[in-house]
Amino acid sequence: MSVRVRYAPSPTGLQHIGGVRTALFNYFFARSQGGTFILRVEDTDRERYDERALQDIYDTFAWLGISWDEGPGVDGPHAPYFQSQRLELYQGYARQLVEQGNAYYAYDTPEELAAMREEQGEKGAGYDRRGRNYTAEQIADYQSRGVVPVIRFKGLLEGETVFEDLILGRVKKKNKDITPDPVLLKSDGFPTYHLANVVDDHHMQITHILRAQEWIPSAPLHVQLYRAFGWEPPAFCHLPMVMGKDGQKLSKRHGSTSVIEFRNQGYLPEALINYVSLLGWAYDDKREFFTVGELEQLFDPQKINKAPAVFDYKKLEWFNGNYIRQKSDEELEALVTPILQSAGVVSTPITDNEAAILHGASPLVRERMKYLTEAADIVRFLFTDDLPYQMDELIPKNLSAAQTVQLLELGRELVGGFASRSDEENEERFRLAAEERDLKLGSLLMPLRMAVTASRVSPPLFGSMRLLGETRVLKRIDTVLQLLRTEGGK
RNA sequence: GUCUCCUUCGUCUAGUGGUUAGGACACCGGGUUUUCAUCCCGGCAACGGGGGUUCAAUUCCCCCAGGAGAUGCCA
Numbered sequence: 001m002s003v004r005v006r007y008a009p010s011p012t013g014l015q016h017i018g019g020v021r022t023a024l025f026n027y028f029f030a031r032s033q034g035g036t037f038i039l040r041v042e043d044t045d046r047e048r049y050d051e052r053a054l055q056d057i058y059d060t061f062a063w064l065g066i067s068w069d070e071g072p073g074v075d076g077p078h079a080p081y082f083q084s085q086r087l088e089l090y091q092g093y094a095r096q097l098v099e100q101g102n103a104y105y106a107y108d109t110p111e112e113l114a115a116m117r118e119e120q121g122e123k124g125a126g127y128d129r130r131g132r133n134y135t136a137e138q139i140a141d142y143q144s145r146g147v148v149p150v151i152r153f154k155g156l157l158e159g160e161t162v163f164e165d166l167i168l169g170r171v172k173k174k175n176k177d178i179t180p181d182p183v184l185l186k187s188d189g190f191p192t193y194h195l196a197n198v199v200d201d202h203h204m205q206i207t208h209i210l211r212a213q214e215w216i217p218s219a220p221l222h223v224q225l226y227r228a229f230g231w232e233p234p235a236f237c238h239l240p241m242v243m244g245k246d247g248q249k250l251s252k253r254h255g256s257t258s259v260i261e262f263r264n265q266g267y268l269p270e271a272l273i274n275y276v277s278l279l280g281w282a283y284d285d286k287r288e289f290f291t292v293g294e295l296e297q298l299f300d301p302q303k304i305n306k307a308p309a310v311f312d313y314k315k316l317e318w319f320n321g322n323y324i325r326q327k328s329d330e331e332l333e334a335l336v337t338p339i340l341q342s343a344g345v346v347s348t349p350i351t352d353n354e355a356a357i358l359h360g361a362s363p364l365v366r367e368r369m370k371y372l373t374e375a376a377d378i379v380r381f382l383f384t385d386d387l388p389y390q391m392d393e394l395i396p397k398n399l400s401a402a403q404t405v406q407l408l409e410l411g412r413e414l415v416g417g418f419a420s421r422s423d424e425e426n427e428e429r430f431r432l433a434a435e436e437r438d439l440k441l442g443s444l445l446m447p448l449r450m451a452v453t454a455s456r457v458s459p460p461l462f463g464s465m466r467l468l469g470e471t472r473v474l475k476r477i478d479t480v481l482q483l484l485r486t487e488g489g490k
Numbered sequence: 491g492u493c494u495c496c497u498u499c500g501u502c503u504a505g506u507g508g509u510u511a512g513g514a515c516a517c518c519g520g521g522u523u524u525u526c527a528u529c530c531c532g533g534c535a536a537c538g539g540g541g542g543u544u545c546a547a548u549u550c551c552c553c554c555a556g557g558a559g560a561u562g563c564c565a
Contacts, residue, residue: 008565009565010564010565012564012565042565044564044565045563045564045565047563047564048564048565106563108563110563113562113563117562121491124491124492124561125491125492125561126561126562127562150563152563168495168496171494171495172494173493173494174493177492177493177494177561178493179560179561179562180561182562182563183562183563185563186563187563188563190563192562192563192564192565193564193565194565196565197565212559213494213495213496213558213559214558214559214560214565215559215560215565216494216495216559216560217493217494217495217559217560217561218560218561238495240495240496241496241558241559243557243558245501247557247558248558249558249559275502278502278503278514279502280502280503281503282502282503282504284504284513285503285504285505285512285513285514286504286512286513286514287513288502288503288513288514288515305496305502305503306495306496306497307495307496307497307558308495308496308557308558308559309501309502309503310500310501310502311501311502312501312502312515312516314501314515314516315501315502315514315515315516316515317515318514318515318516319515321527321528325528365527366528367526367527367528367529368526368527368528369527370527378526427524430524431524440524441524442523442524442525444524445524445525446524446525449524449525453525455525455526456525456526457525457526457527458524458525458526459525459526459527460524460525461524461525462524
């Protein structure tokens with residue numbers, strides 16, 4: 001039987017790293033097996049439903065470049081793929097369970113349940129199954145008060161439920177330890193996750209459930225549901241969780257765990273995918289760079305770890321820098337242009353002149369970026385003459401204003417006609433001049449760098465000047481000389 | 491509280507009944523360099539503890555500790 005797996009997000013919040021890791025593992029598993037990857041939207045919680053969260057699911061996967069074989073926008077044999085559009089199905093099965101004696105209507109009010117929990121205190125034993133024994137009179141009373149019942153599963157009280165997990169092996173749980181009589185169908189007619197996922201996974205012929213380990217405790221319940229329906233459960237594969245630095249489940253306070261936020265911060269999707277794929281999974285002991293295409297071939301769930309993994313921004317950053325360096329000039333420019341535009345560094349649309357400068361800058365900045373967003377600060381000086389000179393920065397440490405002026409004047413002289421010489425020739429010219437005066441090349445270049453780029457840190461100077469042209473370069477030098485002579489003279 | 495899962499360098503991991511326990515990130519040091527970055531070289535650093543099984547355990551078993559997750563008319 002061909003593999004069919006699904007990623008089943010709930011549109012109640014933004015897609016985060018953990019969810020996307022689950023989606024990716026499902027996707028890669030399906031691809032590696034020549035199977036089918038399904039996206040199913042579990043929108044059964046109308047309290048927390050958020051349309052923006054649904055859009056975020058689409059945006060996230062579009063950015064990552066991951067698509068599904070069946071799901072929203074891709075009709076398949078088991079449509080619709082929104083659970084809110086499949087209510088009759090769940091309701092029918094819930095009723096069937098009641099008729100079979102595997103479930104029952106429970107009439108408790110929210111207040112009563114709250115009171116029950118209050119009484120239980122810290123212990124949190126869960127529902128006390130009181131609804132199983134309500135008398136006809138009690139039920140009639142509830143009904144007369146307009147209380148709408150839920151349908152609860154009549155869980156086994158004795159024995160144990162066992163299931164095989166691809167990663168964990170055999171997992172056992174005593175039936176009495178399973179959440180007591182969980183709600184299957186809410187009073188609003190919507191199913192809970194437990195019912196909906198079992199019904200849909202069966203109907204959509206899902207062969208493997210790859211989901212986070214937080215589901216382990218309810219897996220035996222799901223197995224009991226499959227049995228009650230007389231269905232064969234799919235294979236289970238519970239993925240280790242992704243934690244934050246503090247060892248806690250990854251959440252908002254750990255930074256940008258919303259995937260779209262990674263995009264906004266200048267990460268490349270291929271870097272994120274590569275890194276996230278290595279959270280709880282490794283191909284071997286030497287290889288860690290993988291394209292999506294390679295992961296589609298090489299992913300093997302047998303190699304998934306049991307232990308949770310800590311999300312390390314430093315390593316992601318390293319991957320990101322690597323992937324940026326792999327970009328061609330053209331690719332990098334396309335990636336960076338919108339960022340420069342929203343930073344106001346270049347026009348919208350970008351002018352030919354700006355594009356030309358950017359093109360020349362690509363090779364100079366590529367090695368210097370860990371995030372695409374850094375481009376704005378690195379290249380800004382190439383696009384504006386209005387530079388934020390700071391006097392204390394202009395004068396190198398251990399030098400006076402007067403000495404700086406001298407060095408800059410010398411630099412100005414040496415710069416003359418630089419465009420007609422190669423970078424190597426220019427460097428040699430400066431090096432000779434520096435040696436004559438017993439200076440280091442760097443010391444001679446620093447005042448010039450400050451004048452041209454307004455920063456102690458910049459792309460290579462000669463290349464940068466070439467992009468600016470001699471006129472602008474000389475003008476900047478003169479501006480700074482002026483500043484140093486007046487301000488610095490005090 | 492109860493139940494479940496987990497445990498190799500700080501982090502991600504490889505690994506085997508007998509290895510100098512390997513790699514990567516981070517960190518530290520050095521080199522190249524025009525600043526920064528890249529790049530190169532080197533270094534630091536781990537089998538949670540206790541019992542077994544065995545000629546031999548990081549590896550197999552048990553216990554403990556620690557960590558995490560679940561315990562909803564959320565998923």
